[in-house]
Amino acid sequence: MSTEQDNEPKQTRGAYADGPRLLADIGATHARFALETAPGALREAEVLRCDDFSGIVPLLRAYLSRHPVGQIKHAAFALANPISGDLIRMTNRDWQFSTEEVRRALGLQTLLIVNDFTALAMALPGFGPKDLMQIGGGVAQSNAVAGVLGPGTGLGVSGVIPTVDGYITLGSEGGHVNFAPADEREFAILQYAWREWPHVSNERLISGPGLELIHRALAQRNDVSAPPRTAAEIVSAALEHKDPLCLEVLECFAGMLGGAAANLAVTLGAFGGIFIGGGIVPRIADWFATSPFRARFEAKGRFTEYLAQIPTFVIMTPSPTIYGVGTILSEHLRGRSGAGTLMERVQHLQNELSPAEQRVAALVLEHPRKVLSEPIAEIARLADVSQPTVIRFCRSLGFSGLADFKLKFAGSLTGTIPVRHSQVRMTDSTHDLSAKVIDNTVSAILRFRDQMDVNSIDRAIEVLRRAKRVEFYAMGNSRVVALDGQHKFFRFRIPASSYGDSHLFTLAAELLGPGDVVIAISTSGQLPELLAAVDKARAAGAEVIAITSSKSSLAKKATVCLAVDHSEDSTTFLSMISRILQLLLIDIMAVGISLGAHGEAALGPEAERKRMLISHLDI
Numbered sequence: 001m002s003t004e005q006d007n008e009p010k011q012t013r014g015a016y017a018d019g020p021r022l023l024a025d026i027g028a029t030h031a032r033f034a035l036e037t038a039p040g041a042l043r044e045a046e047v048l049r050c051d052d053f054s055g056i057v058p059l060l061r062a063y064l065s066r067h068p069v070g071q072i073k074h075a076a077f078a079l080a081n082p083i084s085g086d087l088i089r090m091t092n093r094d095w096q097f098s099t100e101e102v103r104r105a106l107g108l109q110t111l112l113i114v115n116d117f118t119a120l121a122m123a124l125p126g127f128g129p130k131d132l133m134q135i136g137g138g139v140a141q142s143n144a145v146a147g148v149l150g151p152g153t154g155l156g157v158s159g160v161i162p163t164v165d166g167y168i169t170l171g172s173e174g175g176h177v178n179f180a181p182a183d184e185r186e187f188a189i190l191q192y193a194w195r196e197w198p199h200v201s202n203e204r205l206i207s208g209p210g211l212e213l214i215h216r217a218l219a220q221r222n223d224v225s226a227p228p229r230t231a232a233e234i235v236s237a238a239l240e241h242k243d244p245l246c247l248e249v250l251e252c253f254a255g256m257l258g259g260a261a262a263n264l265a266v267t268l269g270a271f272g273g274i275f276i277g278g279g280i281v282p283r284i285a286d287w288f289a290t291s292p293f294r295a296r297f298e299a300k301g302r303f304t305e306y307l308a309q310i311p312t313f314v315i316m317t318p319s320p321t322i323y324g325v326g327t328i329l330s331e332h333l334r335g336r337s338g339a340g341t342l343m344e345r346v347q348h349l350q351n352e353l354s355p356a357e358q359r360v361a362a363l364v365l366e367h368p369r370k371v372l373s374e375p376i377a378e379i380a381r382l383a384d385v386s387q388p389t390v391i392r393f394c395r396s397l398g399f400s401g402l403a404d405f406k407l408k409f410a411g412s413l414t415g416t417i418p419v420r421h422s423q424v425r426m427t428d429s430t431h432d433l434s435a436k437v438i439d440n441t442v443s444a445i446l447r448f449r450d451q452m453d454v455n456s457i458d459r460a461i462e463v464l465r466r467a468k469r470v471e472f473y474a475m476g477n478s479r480v481v482a483l484d485g486q487h488k489f490f491r492f493r494i495p496a497s498s499y500g501d502s503h504l505f506t507l508a509a510e511l512l513g514p515g516d517v518v519i520a521i522s523t524s525g526q527l528p529e530l531l532a533a534v535d536k537a538r539a540a541g542a543e544v545i546a547i548t549s550s551k552s553s554l555a556k557k558a559t560v561c562l563a564v565d566h567s568e569d570s571t572t573f574l575s576m577i578s579r580i581l582q583l584l585l586i587d588i589m590a591v592g593i594s595l596g597a598h599g600e601a602a603l604g605p606e607a608e609r610k611r612m613l614i615s616h617l618d619i
Contacts, residue, residue: 015037015038015041015351016036016037016038016351016352017351018073018074019069019070019071019072019073020035020036020037020043020069020072021035021036021072021073021074021075021076021326021329022035022060022064022072022074022075022076022108023035023036023042023075023076023077023322023325023326023329024060024063024075024076024077024078024322024325025077025078025116025119025319025321025322025325026050026056026059026077026078026079026080027050027079027080027092027116027152027153027279028050028080028090028091028092028093028153029049029050029051029153030047030048030049030050031047031048031049031050031059031063032045032046032047032319032321032322033045033046033047033048033063034046034319034322035067035069036326038351038352039326039330039352040126040323040326042322042323042326044067044069045318045319045322046063046066046067048062048063050093055095055097056095056097056102057097057102057105057106060102060106061106064106071107072106072107072108073108073109073110074108074109074110074111074329074333075106075108075110075111075112075329076110076111076112076113076114076325076326076328076329076332077111077112077113077114077325078113078114078115078116078118078119078120078321078322078324078325079113079114079115079116080092080115080116080152080153080154080156081115081116082115082173083113083114083115083171084553085524085526085552085553086098086099086100086524086526087099087526088113091154092153092154099111099113110329110332110333112325112328112329112332114325114328115156115158115171116156116321117148117149117150117156117157117158117172117277118158118169118170118171118324118328119321119324119325119328120148120150120156120158120277120315120320120321120324121146121148121158121159121160121169121170121324122160122167122169122324122325122327122328123320123321123323123324123327124146124148124160124272124275124324125160125162125167126323126327127275127315127317127320130317131315131316131317131320132275132313132314132315132316132317133285133289133313133314133316134311134312134313135276135288135289135293135294135312135313135314136294136297136298136311136312137308137311138273138308138309138310138311138312139309139311140271140272140273140311141271141272142272143162143272144162144269144270144271144272145159145160145161145162145268145269145270145271145272146159146160146268146270146272146273146274146275147159147261147264147265147267147268147270147273147274147275148160148274148275148276148277148315149174149175149257149260149261149264149274149275149276149277149278150276150277150278150279150280150281150315151206151207151208151210151253151257151278151279151280151281152207152208152278152279152280153207153208153209153279154175154203154207155175155201155202155203155206155207155210155260155278156175156277156278157172157173157174157175157264158170158171158172158174159172159264159268159270160272162272174202174264175201175202175203175206175207176201176202176203177201177202177263178199178200178201178202179193179200179201179202179204179205179206179256180259180263182255182256182259182296182299185218185221185252186252186255186256188217188221189205189213189214189217189218189221189252192213192216192217192220192221193205193213193217196213202256202260205253205256206253206256206257206260207280208231208279208280209231210253211231211234211235211249211250211253211280212228212229212230212231212234214249214252214253215228215229215234215245215246215249216228218245218248218249218252219245222245222248224245226245229246231280234246234249234250235250235280235283235284238250239284239287250284250287250291251291251292254288254291254292254293254296255291255292255293255296256296257276257281257293257296258292258293258294258295258296258297258299259296259297259299261274261276261293261297261312262296262297262298262299262300262307265297265307265310266300266303266306266307270310271309271310273310273311273312273313274297274310274311274312274313275312275313275314275315276312276313276314276315277315277320277321281314282314282315282316285314285316288314289314293312294312297312330352342397342408342409343364343365343368345397346361346364346365346397347361347365349361349396349397350362350365352396353393353396354389354392356385356386356389357385357389357392357393357396359383359384359385360379360383360385360389360390360393361393362383363379363382363383364409367382368409370382371406371409372406372409376390376391376402379402390402437576440577441576441577441580444566444577444580444581445580445581445584447566448564448566448581448584451565453562453563456560456561456562456563457562457585457588457589457592458592459559459560460545460560460562460589461589461592461593463517463543463545463559463560464489464494464517464545464589464593465593466515467494467515467516467517467543468495468515468516469494469495469496469497469512469515469516469517470485470489470494470495470496470497470516470517470518470519471496471497471498471499471505471508471509471512471516471517471518471519472485472486472496472497472498472499472518472519472520472521473498473499473505473508473509473518473519473520473521473530473533473534474498474500474520474521474522474530475500475502475522475527475529475530477523477578477579478521478522478523478547478579478582479500480579481521481547481579481582481583481586482498482499482500482519482521483498484583484586485498485519485521485586486498488586488587488590489590492590492593492594502527502529502530502533505529505530505533506529506532506533506536508533509533509534509536509537509540509542510536510540511540512536512537512540512541512542513540513541513542514541514542515541515542516537516540516541516542516543517542517543517544517545518533518534518537518542518543518544518545519544519545519546519547520533520534520544520545520546520547520548520554520558521546521547521548521582522546522547522548522552522554523548523549523564523578523582524548524549524552525546525548525549525551525552525553525554525555526552526553526554527554530554531553531554531557534546534554534557534558535557538557538559543559543560544557544558544559544560545558545559545560545561545562546558546560546561546562547562547564547582547585547586548561548562548563548564549563549564549565550563550565551565562585564578564581564582564585566578566581
């Protein structure tokens with residue numbers, strides 16, 4: 001799967017203005033590192049053994065000490081691990097760490113940690129023919145879904161979905177689906193595996209440890225006396241010494257992988273292709289090309305012709321995950337570039353564009369009104385680029401096309417609210433820092449207004465209008481928001497209380513019942529004590545409204561989530577804007593309760609009650 005690019009390779013794009021970025025792919029056995037100096041331009045690549053280090057911070061410091069380049073500002077790591085929240089417990093190592101603590105320890109401004117196959121999926125669109133070996137027939141369709149899986153220490157599975165302005169990757173644990181045998185021999189292997197585990201997933205067999213299990217199972221089935229062998233020894237004995245048992249192991253392994261790849265292809269509709277990565281198959285690619293893999297991939301009964309159209313590839317480029325994690329980091333930094341107006345954003349991102357796209361950017365910066373007024377053909381002529389390059393420039397900035405870009409650009413030039421986000425600096429005067437704090441807050445509120453989920457607010461208001469009692473649970477910086485909510489609701493004659501102690505709100509949750517409502521407030525949404533209290537409240541029959549990040553564990557547990565996805569550097573600054581957005585949601589719910597969920601006119605005695613409630617609101 002590939003995307004149309006300008007003639008200039010990625011390596012010729014401008015260097016990052018804020019210095020090189022640290023990228024890593026950290027597995028159970030090895031950690032692969034590189035410094036990215038420009039989009040797709042890697043240097044100082046090195047592989048370290050994880051066993052040589054006591055934890056992730058010593059590992060990272062060891063690499064940086066070998067390649068001193070000054071203070072690194074941005075980093076992104078891929079882990080062979082599910083990623084959920086700040087605390088990471090590695091599956092295949094006894095390492096446990098906080099992402100935020102690692103960021104602080106290394107003095108980074110940005111640290112992203114993603115699943116390794118999510119990163120590998122993000123790398124797929126950038127692969128060209130030299131990076132891949134095709135196995136069998138089929139032709140990849142453009143702008144189509146692609147799937148990726150790869151056996152190594154485990155079995156990683158993911159996919160990538162094209163959109164109008166980029167790609168979406170799937171966070172998947174598809175390696176843990178049930179293994180399905182295709183013949184009597186594979187059923188015998190499954191029966192052997194059942195002796196060790198009641199649930200046998202694909203990962204148990206289609207992996208390095210799986211090769212060793214298949215070897216033991218076939219030795220018993222064939223009544224062959226064979227010494228125990230590691231995965232590497234099995235591969236060596238099969239390919240170098242033509243050991244019959246080890247060759248049969250590899251054939252079984254390739255067939256099982258073909259079946260798993262076919263299942264992924266029909267599940268995703270992956271007409272962009274199925275890509276095989278991981279640490280095993282690329283090393284045996286020449287043998288794999290003649291293995292049972294492709295025949296098994298197409299052996300799908302009525303869907304044989306369907307799968308014959310889908311190409312399969314082995315990823316041959318070294319350290320492909322590094323490129324994917326670099327792309328994810330770049331997209332993240334573009335989304336929070338710090339440029340308030342679109343003109344500033346174009347200027348800030350100029351060095352990350354291809355040379356052809358940079359010519360379009362220069363035209364935008366030098367002649368903004370002309371870009372607004374001219375058609376695409378004239379813009380392309382003035383910038384000395386093709387019309388598709390103009391479209392790619394717009395998409396690089398996150399827009400669907402030229403029309404979308406012009407609409408936002410016009411508002412940026414002529415908008416009536418000239419507020420923008422600006423970084424407060426140590427050298428700022430009192431006047432400047434005051435203006436920046438206010439501007440940053442107003443800017444965040446306007447973004448919050450535009451992204452607000454009105455349906456969730458309607459649901460929350462309806463839940464509260466039925467409530468017999470409301471309790472607010474919050475800790476730390478969110479405590480003041482809970483107290484504000486308690487005071488407002490209590491003045492509305494709604495029984496309300498607030499708890500900021502984890503022990504107390506856990507006890508209080510056990511006393512709740514149907515008709516009661518908990519409003520849980522947390523910026524991160526990951527506090528274990530708060531999550532436990534919410535579980536108890538839900539178990540008691542109460543409903544829960546969460547004011548938190550939409551991706552958090554708290555959001556998943558709540559009846560209704562009112563999302564506050566504003567991010568702040570809480571290590572350097574107090575969390576101010578998130579608190580203000582949380583307070584706004586309390587005010588919105590309070591006004592909604594007063595006026596009715598849909599603002600219908602109050603009639604009869606109810607009108608007097610509503611007037612009383614509104615009198616308590618300073619709006």
